[in-house]
Amino acid sequence: MTDPVDVSKLDAPTLASHLAKPDGATGIAVSAGLNKTNEGPYRVARAKLALAAADNLLEIGFGNGHEIAALLAAAADVTYTGIDISETMVAEAKRRNAVAVEAGVVTLLHAASDKLPLAAAVFDKALALNTIYFWRDPAVDLGEIRRVLRPGGRLVLGAIAPWSTSRPVFRHGFTFYSPEQLTALLQAAGFADVAIETLVDIYITSEGEHLPRDYFIVSAT
Numbered sequence: 001m002t003d004p005v006d007v008s009k010l011d012a013p014t015l016a017s018h019l020a021k022p023d024g025a026t027g028i029a030v031s032a033g034l035n036k037t038n039e040g041p042y043r044v045a046r047a048k049l050a051l052a053a054a055d056n057l058l059e060i061g062f063g064n065g066h067e068i069a070a071l072l073a074a075a076a077d078v079t080y081t082g083i084d085i086s087e088t089m090v091a092e093a094k095r096r097n098a099v100a101v102e103a104g105v106v107t108l109l110h111a112a113s114d115k116l117p118l119a120a121a122v123f124d125k126a127l128a129l130n131t132i133y134f135w136r137d138p139a140v141d142l143g144e145i146r147r148v149l150r151p152g153g154r155l156v157l158g159a160i161a162p163w164s165t166s167r168p169v170f171r172h173g174f175t176f177y178s179p180e181q182l183t184a185l186l187q188a189a190g191f192a193d194v195a196i197e198t199l200v201d202i203y204i205t206s207e208g209e210h211l212p213r214d215y216f217i218v219s220a221t
């Protein structure tokens with residue numbers, strides 16, 4: 001039997017690489033930690049999405065798929081499509097949501113946000129929490145999300161405020177954006193109406209510390 005992964009012992013570059021793309025047993029352990037860390041932002045993002053009956057929802061970067069059940073429960077007959085670049089996360093999310101996948105209510109794809117394997121104008125809502133940090137050219141990814149949303153469709157995007165990122169892990173492969181930068185990127189991608197709320201959130205680090213952070217919940221149509 002292999003030893004369980006102790007996420008608190010990972011060095012900053014290793015932890016960062018599994019946040020950007022969780023892989024194998026270490027990736028599964030890191031993603032499980034995120035379920036607690038990002039519970040607050042997901043709760044607020046769900047409210048902002050304002051899912052309505054029969055909405056077709058897209059999520060970018062679903063991690064282990066822990067939040068999918070709550071998204072489906074937010075309104076009647078919601079259908080969910082998720083894409084993630086991590087094969088480990090696609091498998092893990094399929095395992096967790098096997099009944100909904102089998103029923104055709106949830107579709108989970110191994111794909112990247114800069115090239116969505118999806119038809120134009122098919123989604124009512126889109127959600128992307130804690131993934132914009134890893135997009136090489138967010139203008140491309142946001143353009144792709146706008147393309148697959150119906151006219152008037154809403155994107156809810158979540159990201160840590162740049163001034164709440166002093167931990168060493170954030171120095172390895174993350175890019176953080178100010179509200180002005182997020183607004184400019186979203187407007188350039190075709191979202192006319194952008195609103196940013198700053199959530200004051202207590203989150204749990206991989207070492208088990210409880211720390212305050214400012215967290216942006218962006219709503220764009």
Ligand SMILES: C[S@@+](CC[C@H](N)C(=O)[O-])C[C@H]1O[C@@H](n2cnc3c(N)ncnc32)[C@H](O)[C@@H]1O
Binds near residue numbers: 034063085135
């Ligand atoms: C830090 S985790 C966040 C997981 C979850 N959304 C949360 O907030 O707890 C980032 C997730 O986004 C995925 N990801 C990163 N870049 C991506 C991209 N360009 N397209 C799709 N998924 C991506 C990673 O594989 C990982 O599952």
